[in-house]
Amino acid sequence: MTTNKTVEELISRSNRLGADKRNTNFAGGNTSAKGTEKDPVTGQDVELLWVKGSGGDLGTLKAENLAVLRLDRLQALKDVYPGVEREDEMVAAFDYCLHGKGGAAPSIDTAMHGFVDAAHVDHLHPDSGIAIATAVDGEALTSKVFGDKVVWVPWRRPGFQLGLDIAAIKEANPQAIGTILGGHGITAWGATSEEAEANSLWIIDQAENYIKDNGKAEPFGATLPGYSALPEAERRAKAAALAPVIRGLASTDKPQLGHFSDDAVVLEFLAAEEHPRLGALGTSCPDHFLRTKVKPLVLDRPADASIEDSVARLKELHAAYREDYQAYYDRHADENSPALRGADPAIVLIPGVGMFSFGKDKQTARVAGEFYINAINVMRGAEAISTYAPIEESEKFRIEYWALEEAKLARMPKPKSHATRIALVTGAASGIGKAIATRLASDGACVVIADLNLENAQKVAEELGGSDVAIGVQADVTDEAQIAAAVQEAVLAFGGLDLVVNNAGLSISKPLLETTEKDWDLQHNVMAKGSFLVSKAAAKVMIDQGMGGDIIYISSKNSVFAGPNNIAYSATKADQAHQVRLLAAELGEHGVRVNGINPDGVVRGSGIFAGGWGAKRAAVYGVDEQELGKYYAQRTLLKREVLPEHVANAASVLTSNELSHTTGLHIPVDAGVAAAFLR
Template identity: 70%
Template sequence: MGSMTHPEVKALLERSHELGADPRNTNYAGGNASVKASAPDPVTGDEVDLLWVKGSGGDLGTLTEDGLAVLRLDRLRALTGVYPGVDREDEMVAAFDFCLHGKGGAAPSIDTAMHGLVDAAHVDHLHPDAGIALATAADGERLTAECFGSRVAWVPWRRPGFQLGLDIAEIKRSNPDAIGVILGGHGITAWGETSQQCRDHSLEIIRTATEFLAERGRPDPFGSRVAEWEPLPVQARRERAAALAPVLRGLASTDRRQVGHFTDSDEVLEFLACSQMPELAALGTSCPDHFLRTKVRPLVLDTAADAPLDEVLARARALHAGYRADYRAYYERYAEPDSPPMRGADPAVVLVPGVGMFSFGADKQTARVAGEFYVNAINVMRGAQSVSEYRPIEEREKFRIEYWELEEAKLRRRPAPKPLAGRVALVTGAGSGIGRATARRLAAEGACVVVADLDADAARTVCAEIGGETAVAVTADVTDSAAVDAAFAAACLVFGGVDLVVNNAGLSVSKALVDTTDADWDRQHAVMPRGSFLVSRAAARVMTAQGMGGDLVYVASKNGVFAGPNNVAYGAAKADQAHQVRLLAAELGEHGIRVNGVNPDGVVRGSGIFAGGWGAQRAAVYGVAEEDLGAYYAGRTLLKREVLPEHVAAAVFVLTGGELSRTTGTHVPVDSGVAAAFLR
């Protein structure tokens, strides 16, 4: 029977999804699960014993059959005969490739040996907070015995690998009544003869540890509360976080650009307000999955919650310089001649008492998960401190895992980043037309996107089209400076800052000069020249705070150059925007901020402006039917091609994607060739 229909594989996936869906059981992409069963060999037709186990880098909660590594159990267990000892155990990972069944599925992880060598049909390895709390307690072995009796055994810390698999297999043989083990400094492993039994054993260990900590734990595991670190009120806290975010993101991006994430949950704020927080934070996390995401320790911005912002920012810069020096010293203390090069000395987590936690990563998911892992670490510290003393694995062991060649190989397997990876874009008028197409294109090229529009429903629809967590909708009236500032504050809270801004919001009314009212003029100039001024001003404040440069792109128009009839308000507004490009390019260049524009011809299909009455008005001016307006515009161009929103979006990407890094203060026509609008 093939694995596609194998009932044991189906049960494994169902168990994985159930366990992985609850963060109390394991963290994102942490832990693994397996099953051993027989299936026909497609060559001989004989039944062979196989191991299906979660592959490297997968996530239990979303695991699919493609994410399983499939190995011949007899060959995997035969590796014990050629095992060269713990000093060379890493060599065994390459040997797993010679044990694969067929194409073998996903790449086998370092924990494959544990799953294969333990004599049980089903095995789970998880990272529950309660289990790691016991695993990191100073007297964890004694507490484990008190908590579980002989039902769960203790395994002293050992780096994941072949020897750990041998150790656990021997413990199971020597303790026939045991349902699992606590892995010192690390997590838990459980087993069972059926998938249901294995699941029940995993949940029993987690539940029993949780109840033990609740019953035995002290009420103040982090020490007394510190008055100056008490949480600020919600609004003040969010305002301070939005002001800090771009500066902290810029510091955290000293070596490579990062996306940010902000967390001010109750458990984070409680930890940050307690007297023992600094010393506990300095000890760092313990579970390998935790500190691989959070680095060896966080940066603690140890100012009073309500300290003046300038003082806090100055302190952040000083602490960041110290953190980098300390991290380099940590690397140099433990690095061997064959160690991978240092990957970067910036913090992945910054703790700000009274405000919250900022976490950083190469993309939004990585930044969010780093924060989630540190919340796991807080829960672990709470549990360990409540019944004992938190004692993570030694720093040398952390380095051995952080700079493990096997982890380096996992990093090398990642696909190359997209051109806009790590960048945060804010697009105005992004709910329709050119703005929608631009938001979708920038997201497709790897950017996180803030979809800003006056129409909240339209903005949310575009976010849903983009999907995932790389887009967020904000309601923004670009004529209102407070609303614009709020949109940028929201971007800073969600993504840490902004790197790329597209001034696209616009509208138009087509009237003869004598019929153009004061309101017609004022409305168009409020949205376009004033709106783009307000947006660019807010963007410049964020970008200069980050210190990473940036891009401002104006969606202007060929009408800023070409003089057509019945168009004075719109044409003048676009000409104003066109000159803002030149003015701001001259002013912001010293900060590495490039300012450019695109000049589209009339974009009829998919355009919010044309659908709102402008199309009918311009069709009347030119004496054509409205449905023929796009063809009319195309017919008067040199290329005889209609301009669509996607063509404008492509120009925005070209200006910001990295290939035109020395271009600023220019406009790119996207008009299929309107000779009267040639730039001079």
Template identity: 75%
Template sequence: MTSPVEKLLGRSHALGADPRNTNFAGGNASAKGTAKDPVTGSDVELMWVKGSGGDLGTLTEAGLAVLRLDRLRALTGVYPGVEREDEMVAAFDFCAFGKGGAAPSIDTAMHGLVEAAHVDHLHPDAGIAIATAADGEELTTRIFGERVVWVPWRRPGFQLGLDIAAIKKANPQAIGCILGGHGITAWGDTSEECEANSLWIIRTAEAYIAEHGKADPFGPVKPGYEPLPEDERLARAAALFPVIRGLASTDAPQVGHYTATDEVLEFLSRAEHPRLAALGTSCPDHFLRTKVAPLVLDLPADAPLDDVVTRLGELHAAYREEYAAYYNRHATPESPAMRGADPAIVLVPGVGMFSFGKDKQTARVAGEFYVNAINVMRGAEALSTYAPIEESEKFRIEYWELEEAKLRRMPAPKPLATRVALITGGGSGIGAATARKLAAEGACVVVADRDLAAAEKVAAEIGAKAYRVEDVAVAVAVDVTDEAQVIAAVRAAVLAFGGVDLVVNNAGLSLSRSLLETSVADWDLQHDVMARGSFLVSRESARVMIDQSMGGEIVYIASKNAVFAGPNNVAYGAAKADQAHQVRLLAAELGQYGIRVNGINPDGVVRGSGIFASGWGANRAAVYGVEEEKLGEYYAQRTLLKREVLPEHIAGAVFQLTQLTQTTGLHIPVDAGVAAAFLR
């Protein structure tokens, strides 16, 4: 026999898997049933409901809050009224069964007070379109008859739960309701019936909008605002993204996400998009992530790039002023402090949408929610007029003490949170170890390597525990000797995360030959990869960092051989010396932009090294007269510390450099102590 929890999870996954039904981490579902009380041995009525912050599509039993139904419903006797209903969330803790599971969400009362064994609360675009239509109540009756009841807007909480419970009791024929400005709620005696009722409401709304809605709800095409051809669009997005990211990071650094779906580009091409965008989003889940309104560029798609950049700066300054005014219009002495006045969503006609957050997933989800909002506006305008909830209500939720408490419960950000790191030669050895280390410390990483398969393997490994791999790591193919490929790789990093903050010039190779045996081709190859390659990567990355106006950091993986003269090493040593001096030159030049440039001088990193595996190890072993498999031991024994240097040690040094915020132009030896290579 399938348990209530198993049925609840199955229903949640089915509903949450389809974005037409609800947004990521939006809505919740519940089931009521009985279980043995381990204290009394008697059956006790319980409710299992999705906890705060969970996602229906990926919900597990650990993500459920478990409450005693008798105690939850008894809270109606001590409810102090709307003005103090926030206190009821803390009261849910006293209704927990056992350890209680996940933290109960604000919607818990809606599920517990409604007299139904199974309840769904969802945020479908079609349902919210009706909920935000100016004549939503009349539309609800017209579309659904008596099967679905209208509930006027009320902020989520205990009173809303009481309202829905009363409406269900007064309308026994109803299977659910439309929550004004918000979403839908449905119920059923069985899990299957509840799911079917939810889907009937959603699909009926979709069908009605499709059949009765006007063809051009966003108005006619606005000349000059049509989508640019794809190549031009991506080129402009890559050029603008670092600038926009820098603006959106005025209060706090942000990671970005770029969206250019048909819904976004079509919306921005239409005459009504400025009016609708200014009205903002309505569903609480939407505007908590998108802010009350986006920043919208008011220039045509093909406007000169310099004009666009100038105008974005002007609009950003105006946006910050208006957001501060919005805060001041509604804040009380008890309100939390303003969290920041930068936009979370920036819309550029012809190009697309740029969304921002404290990490890539947050930025991506904010963009997804704004696409939901566009769909809501389309549906509402197709049937009626889009009329979201009042600004004062948006403020009450955005600066809700319960939301503030949720933010306080979040873990402290990792040291490299919001940083975007590009690592060349990232498919193996030092590069792979560095990518893993920087990601573990919170960075988004771009694993760049000539061997794309190797880079993809490292990126997949790094992102294995993320909701999506690309929220943490992406792989790009690049031969650093090729200018066009370097430009493309940096552009890929920008389009993936919004910019570049940290570059690790690690790509390298070596040929161990004497002066007389070194050919011009040998010399050129090593200088092309390490000297020219580092120059190209640094140049293109510096362009992005300067556009961002957020500072930045470039780290060169040079070598002990940059300062130590050894035998049979003229081309490699000279190329590494070139890299070492690039550190000094670029540190002197880029400091004015807040960009720090430093280097690391490793030695004898044999284990996991692509260079040593490709023949360098055999040659060096022959030079030193040792067996190749013992080369690492040989290098260790010639050091002061008698320790072997591993890729992880170099990666750790790269991370430590990121923490030396007042340091530039420095070379750090990571060689276990080679006196002949001491810097002088």
């Protein structure tokens, strides 16, 4: 899409507004500009509307995220509008107003931007503006705070009629620079891009200053005894202990990924006496509750409650939450309503500890938490100057189970094979481990890169997409405390753990008489003991979640094949191979599958071979080290060299639903070594 000055100004303004979360939340709100361009067919000037398309984010908005519509055709839709009862039909009509290929799909708010008689329009969701919009006396407050420069608009669901309403208000109030949308947010406009932005920021600042200057000191009430935040280390340890249980509960209907936040805003809210009442009222802005559901699940226990008591109470509250949500659906659903999408909470609040938020992927879970922090800020502002009064429950249902929202969800791409799964791969900063982590991430999993070298682990995590996809942690697998810390980081980053790959390893190639006790202990500590410790820590999380899981051992063909000068390495690989069988037998009742992969020597890209093992094995076989991969290939039935990616392929298949009924299996990835055939 080519850009002109009008579009460039619109994108710059949008990015500035979206970069500051006090102005609007992620993917929330929309901006627009009107201008002219040459129609390539007629050569005549045509008036156009550029407006943020459906699903875009102001902070990262680009030209391709804009919908482009002919203004004359959009205005003509007023003549065929069948009325508010059928306003949803008008969304499909926007497609007939597109200019050229039209850019992004037009959003539900397109009418607001097209009908308001101003060259530039902003619709935003600032916490301060929504605080006034959700105050029980919001209309009177709007007049008091802004005078006649900002006009109150009673709550109306976003859509065609709301666009007509705001247009009529602007026409009737030429002195106005914007509106407060009851229960929802703000809209502002201007003759230039600069004026629209200045007007938006003036409304936000004016609301903020009014609340600050006139609000109560303790809008959430006094601090509840025993509900203050625990010390950081203690609250994170408790969060990690509760996280798998909470994720399992939140995934009753379908698997979810999680995000943990102990933001001061959340901890302060949960320490105050009014948090149960306000939590039960739920959120108000449509963007908020579409992400957070109508209300959170709030644990009614003090900060120092035991893990056992907290878990037992969370299970009771979760059952009650599901019943309550089903009743909410039943109260408002009719024969045309979409089916219930799931009755589990998206937000779970633990006093003294923090907030767990959930979604179909890590970004969705994280953003849901950010939105609830917005909601807390809104409640604080409204309670400071008035009383918080969100939109009616029936209106929330009309948006949550809106046919247009259902259609939007239906257009989402099919999830990848490992979507919603959380994997921890040891020795993942290089070689086979890195290849497995890369493959699992490409399959849709969130991945914890565990490695002795923290810097390299973090580098790989960044390469895979950053913290919404992967994190890097330091872990010496021979140290139980470091493994516990790595698992804690995993569950706090993503909510739990579904898949572990025991890949960390090393090898020392020596004849029996040259193999020292130190050589033996080192290899057994890293691979046999290390795999045991990692599997033990992971199994605890998987059992607490109640969602099953996978444990994979990267063993070796040497676990069954007796090669020369390899006593310590092959013996520890045989230990790992039998751990697979033992754990498969023990963990099956919990739905945890345990399988192994037996590669042949992986030379290219292997950290073990690069560390001297390759030279030693080459010497054993009497070949040049550079030819070792070819040597290994020629002794196989398929005459093919084994690469890290081939092992990663096996890990992907073994942990997919395609082999959902397979456990206790070892898959050879050796291009065919007859002596290593499993019997």
